[in-house]
Amino acid sequence: MWIVYAIGSSFFAGITAILAKCGIQKTDSDVATAIRTFVVLLFSWLMVLITGTWTGITQISAKTLLFLILSGLATGASWICYFHALQKGDINKVVPIDKSSTILTILLALLFLHEGLTWGKVVSTILIGVGTMLMISRKENVAKKEEQGNSWLIYAVLSAVFASLTAILGKIGINGVNSNLGTAIRTTVVLIMAWLMVFVTGKQHEVRKIEKKELGFIGLSGLATGASWLCYYKALQNGPASVVVPIDKLSILVTIAFSWIVFHETLTKKAAVGVTMITVGTILLALI
Numbered sequence: 001m002w003i004v005y006a007i008g009s010s011f012f013a014g015i016t017a018i019l020a021k022c023g024i025q026k027t028d029s030d031v032a033t034a035i036r037t038f039v040v041l042l043f044s045w046l047m048v049l050i051t052g053t054w055t056g057i058t059q060i061s062a063k064t065l066l067f068l069i070l071s072g073l074a075t076g077a078s079w080i081c082y083f084h085a086l087q088k089g090d091i092n093k094v095v096p097i098d099k100s101s102t103i104l105t106i107l108l109a110l111l112f113l114h115e116g117l118t119w120g121k122v123v124s125t126i127l128i129g130v131g132t133m134l135m136i137s138r139k140e141n142v143a144k145k146e147e148q149g150n151s152w153l154i155y156a157v158l159s160a161v162f163a164s165l166t167a168i169l170g171k172i173g174i175n176g177v178n179s180n181l182g183t184a185i186r187t188t189v190v191l192i193m194a195w196l197m198v199f200v201t202g203k204q205h206e207v208r209k210i211e212k213k214e215l216g217f218i219g220l221s222g223l224a225t226g227a228s229w230l231c232y233y234k235a236l237q238n239g240p241a242s243v244v245v246p247i248d249k250l251s252i253l254v255t256i257a258f259s260w261i262v263f264h265e266t267l268t269k270k271a272a273v274g275v276t277m278i279t280v281g282t283i284l285l286a287l288i
Contacts, residue, residue: 013248051178115241
């Protein structure tokens, strides 16, 4: 059953990137992140109330709470970097780098969760890694533009690193904790972090300047994120992190499809081969 949740997480995560891109055309990425996190917070705590799992708060150990908080901080950092990258770069370039966190997650799962490393995982990791490199190869018609500003690349890489830490810390932090409750606690941490970033940078006044259309897309991206999170941590609670995470990363297929429909972003032949390699590697990893 955890595979179904992992696939659901992948779908909603793929939609999130598109909705978010639509919502940050003019809106500052930090402000957008803070607003959508508030939507996710409402969504996650609503699920806690519906499922009646809020009573489990008193049973959470100090160690588990610590890892949930650390996971939330890693998530917040990943989101902030991710949306900075999305605002500055093309979706088809930012998303593959963010999804490359799969490789680091597998290595961290080996070191800290002792999930083991087989030849199948090695082959899958190589396919995903090479595929990612092909995906981020530049298109000739945007090469000059990228040479003028590659700050999005730094943010995308940092997003991938923090996303990997999120998965490992989250796996440790949800032991003995209902996935809905764990998600709600983590989201609370992310919300505090996101709004602190807004106030520290003095961007709180920009909230009133957001266009209604973009605000709507930001809200929808928050709902999609909430659905993705709930599915993701439900899958992570019952399945191995080294398999759940790669399936979740297949959201790249959903993102690429919608980026073509909405933003008319096309893939080069190398990028198409890269997508295929990432997909094959991920599926192989899930079947091991």
